[in-house]
Amino acid sequence: MESSWYPIAVFFAAVFTNNILLTNYLGMCSFLSVAKDLKASVGLGIAVTFVMATTTVLNWMVYNLILEPFGLEYLRFIVFIIVIAAFVQLVEMIIERVSEGLYAALGIFLPLITVNCAILGVSLFMVIRDYGLITSLFFGFGSGIGWFLAILSMAGILQKLKKARIPKGLEGAGITLIITGIMALAFMGFSGMLQIG
Amino acid sequence: MAKGVVKKTFLKPLGKDNPVFVQILGICSTLAVTNKLENTVVMSMGVLFTTALSGFTLSLIRRFIPGRIRMMVETMVIATYVIIVDIVLRAFYPDIWQQLGPYVGLIITNCIIMGRAEAFALNNPPGLSLVDGISTGIGYSYVLIIIAFFRELLGTGQLWNVQIFGDWWTNWSIMVMPPGAFFMLAIFIWIVKGAVIKEEQ
Numbered sequence: 001m002e003s004s005w006y007p008i009a010v011f012f013a014a015v016f017t018n019n020i021l022l023t024n025y026l027g028m029c030s031f032l033s034v035a036k037d038l039k040a041s042v043g044l045g046i047a048v049t050f051v052m053a054t055t056t057v058l059n060w061m062v063y064n065l066i067l068e069p070f071g072l073e074y075l076r077f078i079v080f081i082i083v084i085a086a087f088v089q090l091v092e093m094i095i096e097r098v099s100e101g102l103y104a105a106l107g108i109f110l111p112l113i114t115v116n117c118a119i120l121g122v123s124l125f126m127v128i129r130d131y132g133l134i135t136s137l138f139f140g141f142g143s144g145i146g147w148f149l150a151i152l153s154m155a156g157i158l159q160k161l162k163k164a165r166i167p168k169g170l171e172g173a174g175i176t177l178i179i180t181g182i183m184a185l186a187f188m189g190f191s192g193m194l195q196i197g
Numbered sequence: 198m199a200k201g202v203v204k205k206t207f208l209k210p211l212g213k214d215n216p217v218f219v220q221i222l223g224i225c226s227t228l229a230v231t232n233k234l235e236n237t238v239v240m241s242m243g244v245l246f247t248t249a250l251s252g253f254t255l256s257l258i259r260r261f262i263p264g265r266i267r268m269m270v271e272t273m274v275i276a277t278y279v280i281i282v283d284i285v286l287r288a289f290y291p292d293i294w295q296q297l298g299p300y301v302g303l304i305i306t307n308c309i310i311m312g313r314a315e316a317f318a319l320n321n322p323p324g325l326s327l328v329d330g331i332s333t334g335i336g337y338s339y340v341l342i343i344i345a346f347f348r349e350l351l352g353t354g355q356l357w358n359v360q361i362f363g364d365w366w367t368n369w370s371i372m373v374m375p376p377g378a379f380f381m382l383a384i385f386i387w388i389v390k391g392a393v394i395k396e397e398q
Contacts, residue, residue, distance in 0.1 A: 002232075010307070028228065029221075029224060029391075074284060077305055078277070081272055116306070117303050120302065120305065121303055124298075167387070169389075169391035170386075173221045173386055174383045175383075178379065181378075185376045188376070
């Protein structure tokens with residue numbers, strides 16, 4: 001059923017038409033709190049992309065090679081979150097030892113990622129949509145890039161907005177949500193390009 | 198336990214300490230499930246159940262949890278209850294379960310529940326934590342239900358799958374699509390914050 005272009009299509013769909021943040025609302029918490037700061041947004045974006053791509057593949061293996069053969073699908077929530085937490089912890093320790101500069105740039109974001117719902121969400125979508133291994137890799141990577149793209153554009157827009165006059169009640173989360181809504185509208189323009197369920 | 202404390206604990210998350218529009222937590226599910234009233238109510242029940250019981254359980258075992266791994270323990274307890282919710286929904290409401298998709302599982306990473314566990318359950322007795330969990334769940338639910346009410350009504354002209362508006366009504370289909378969710382929540386926060394600011398002046 002999967003043609004060789006399918007993973008590529010899934011990748012583009014995950015970045016543009018089915019953007020994990022703008023159409024599935026995942027990762028909003030960290031999005032709202034971090035987007036104020038452009039530099040932090042870049043750091044978090046890179047960290048999310050990396051963790052998302054790797055944990056999706058890891059969770060695919062765990063799900064298809066361990067949970068399914070033993071009929072333990074109902075444990076997937078608990079197992080996925082353990083895999084993600086353990087992996088993030090491991091990456092944090094490795095980065096701390098290997099590169100101090102990288103640790104200073106990304107280190108503080110890694111613990112945040114364990115509770116980023118987008119990471120778990122991508123793994124759960126992968127199970128629901130029944131993706132293969134390669135497709136899962138592209139899907140995880142694409143979702144990460146899509147999230148990165150969204151937070152980066154938002155951080156850029158918020159920089160400009162610092163000088164704007166915003167109604168008092170809308171300051172902070174309110175205006176961010178409205179801009180996210182407009183961004184979601186803009187991204188809906190891509191939806192004619194591809195349709196991936 | 199003094200009665201005043203219980204009452205205060207119960208009322209706080211409903212108003213000035215509301216998880217959704219004051220603390221801006223748990224936004225993912227707030228946006229995702231509010232396109233239909235039916236889904237919203239089911240989701241709210243799930244969250245209410247999870248916050249209440251995970252708070253209670255964590256409070257019971259709070260003296261035995263080592264500080265270093267407490268996040269992990271919290272996640273495990275929450276995940277256990279979420280699995281129960283997931284299985285119950287799949288068994289009794291398969292249609293709604295299908296529509297909610299991954300969002301039931303995502304209750305685990307809902308920052309509201311984690312936040313309450315960290316901030317409240319680990320420092321307070323079980324009874325009080327249960328009260329706090331229930332009221333946090335209600336505080337979350339009523340915001341979602343209000344948002345879902347307007348989104349479903351304006352977006353489809355229906356409420357709880359019953360046609361409310363007649364033929365003259367043109368559906369605002371944007372309301373049931375993603376951008377509508379963002380706009381609705383922003384407007385809600387705007388109104389509430391505006392009222393609070395006015396009160397202060």
